[in-house]
Amino acid sequence: MAILGLAGFLGPASSDPHRGTGRATRRAEIVGLAVTDSSGVAISPDGSEVVGYDVTPSRPALLRRSLDSFEIRRMPGSENGFNPFFAPDGRSIGFFSGEQICVLELAGATRRCLARAQGFATGSWGRDDAIVFSSQTSGEPVSGLWRVPSAGGEAVRLTTVDASRGERAHTYPQRLPDGRNVLLTVLGETQNGVAVVPLAGGTPRTLLANASRGRVVPSGHLIFWDELRGRLTAVAFDPDRLAVTGVPFELGIELNTSSDAVVSFDVSDDGTLVYSLGGMFGGDFTIEIVDRAGQPTPLIAELASWGQPRVSPDGERLLLRRAAQPDCSLWLFDLRRHSLARLGVDGDNHNPLWLAAGESLLSSRQDFxxxxxxxxxxxxxxGGPPEGIVVNAGFSAQAESVSPDGRFLALTHDNRRDRNDIYIHDRQSGETRPFLVTEFDEDFPAFSPDGTLLAYAANDSGRNEVYVRPxxxxxxKYLISNQGGTGPVWSRDGRELFYAEGQRLMRVAIERSPRFAASSPQRLFESPDYVWERPRNYDVLPGGSGFVMVRRGAATPATRSLRVVFDWFAELERLAPKGAR
Structure with missing residues (x-):
């Protein structure tokens, strides 16, 4: 992989020396490693190595960076992996992939998968070589915390989510230093909390309300995310009583809280802090019309986290998703009058799609x-409340495309932290059936204008490529791209297929008679100024004269980064003294 630079020390932040080392707290920035809504970040116990997530859409995997090197390396065997965590000796990592918990030696080996783990799973590796991990799946009995030997064996349940107490999931476990207890976050209907539970299992006991992402560090503090104030916070922690003591103190650290990334940080045993900085989808985006030569014309100047533009069937209106916390909203822009209005749609809305007549839309919604x-x-x-089209499908369904007659919906089994598959929902019969379900990732299906072809992206070749199937x-299947690609979009006449290849917009001419044929891919334009990280984050205007694109602002760079604070415990003691009450 290409070498990416360390931004360098930003200067000493405190003159207080780390106890026993005489070193001052220092800061640095790593460009090219980051977190997303698909994965957090991990640092080795000795503070020498950081593992993050490769945000490149065509090659999801884990990346490692030694803090004494400028090189960021891809980790073979970690394909489609997310939420890494280190073994106590720092020689191996655990992570999640393919709805399983897996382990991988850093020195190089084939990954070993240990047990089933679904949803946004997280884990912690104890000194007894037992791993505690979360597995959260709506409506199934596997939600909660589990324990499994790192060498393999049967997974044993630790906790069970209690819906009668308003619990939704147990996640973010940490094996505590005593080896007998586990810290965790309890996600609730009305609030979250940091709790503790014995390794032998039982009912979690709450330590902090309105808090999440708790982590006990060797300095004698419990670090957590204060959800009321939106701040990383520390409080003194008594490891014998398993109780917080004293007054919580805000740490003055701005973590990434954008809608495209999880709040993520990690701390090594020697006091090195690593945390997320910046998001792919910031709040300073605008919308432009870009012609085939790449020349832009401003369309929407209002700054927001815009995404997923969709042009109406008559070409006169534009649907947009506006990302925000806790819910993403839908907006409608009139291309003739240049008026912008929010649609009154409740819930967390994703991937708006027009239905054929243009009088209604589809939204893939996640309700509280x-x-x-x-x-x-x-x-x-x-007129009337939203109508459920695909509900209780048995998986998280995201509508990606509608057939021209409005009968069929192309869905993805939307598992952004794992493997996606393509399903078809028949609105006439109400049936949802698999269309393309394999061991690989298939995503972003798009019906051709006549409804006889389905374009999509898949990584069965080892990277994402664009294909077409009847x-x-x-x-x-017919291969469309040849150097990687994702997010296909058809022209209105079906004679062209567009897709993204990195930061390039590509075009392929399509012939249907006497048989299907695709031309060699042609680059239309290339620019780092558009938000390519979210695939199919553009649409084609009627007639194919141009494209609606999302332009990133100066405050949201194309390359994401992490911040590292060395010898952080000295600063932590100054900010949150354990004797304060």
Whole structure:
């Protein structure tokens, strides 16, 4: 992988020396490693190594960076891996992939997968070589914390989510130094909390309300995310009583809290802090129309975390998603009058799609208290409540495309932290069936304008490429891209197929007679100024004269980064003295 630079020490932040070392607290920035809504970050116990997530859409995997080197290296065997955590000796990592918990030696070996782990799973590796991990899946009995030997064996349940107490999930476990207890976050219907539970299992005991992401560090503090104030906070912790003592103190550290990334930090045993900085999808984006030569014309100047533009069937309106916490909203822009209005759609809305007549839309929505997404039809005139189209499908469903007659929906089994598959929902029969379900990742299906072909992206070759298959089948697949690609979009006449290759917009001419044929890919334009990280974050104007694109602002660089604070315990003691009450 390309070598990415260390931004350098930003200067000493405190003259207080780390106890026993005589070293001052120092800061640095790592460019090219970051967190997303798909993964957090981990640092080795000795503070020498950082593992993060590769945000490149065509090659999801884990990356490692030694803090005494400028090189960021891909980790073979970690493909589709997320939420890494280190073994106590720092020689191996655990992570999650393919709905399993896996382990991998840093020296190089084939990964070993130990047990089933679903959803946004997280883990912690104890000195007894037992791993505690979370597995959260809506409506299934596997939610809660589990324990499994790192060498393999049967997974044993530690906790069970108690819905009668308003609990939704148990996550972010940490094996405590005593080896007998586990710190965890309890996600609730109305609030979250940091709790503790014996390694033998039982009911979690709350330590802090309105808090999450708790971590006990060797300095004698419990670090946590204060959800009311939105700040990283520390409080003294008594390891014998398993209780917090004294007054919590804000640490003055700005963590990434954008909608595209989890709040993430980690601390090594020697006092090195690493945390997330900046998001792919900041709040300073604008919308432009870009012609085929890459020349832009401003369209929406209002700054927001815009995404997923979708042009109406008549070409006169534009649907947009505006990312925010806790919910993403939908907006409508009139291309003739240049007016922008928010749609009155409740919940966390994703991937808006027009239905053929342009009088209603589809939204893939995640309601409060649910861990999955469901698809609803929403009338633009506000006539009546949203209508459930794909609900209780048994997986988190995201509508990606609608057939021209409006009968079929192409869905993804939306498991952004793992493998995606393509399903088809028949609105006439109400049936949802698999279309393309393999051991690989298939995503971003798009119906051709005549409804007889389905374009999509898949990584069965080792990287994402764009393919086309006959719909409803049978038939073989046709390769469209040749140097990687994702997020295909058809022209309105079906004679062209567009897709993103890195920071390039590519075009392929399509022939249908006497048989299917695709031309060699042609680059239309290339620019780091557009938000390519979210695939299919653009749309094609009628007639194919141009594209609606999302331009990133200066405050949201194309390359993400992490911040590292060396010898942080000295600063922590100054900010949050354990004797304060």
């Amino acid at each position: 208290g649910r861990l999955d997404r469901q698809v609803y039809r929403v009338a633009l005139d506000g 719909f409803p089948g049978p038939g073989g």
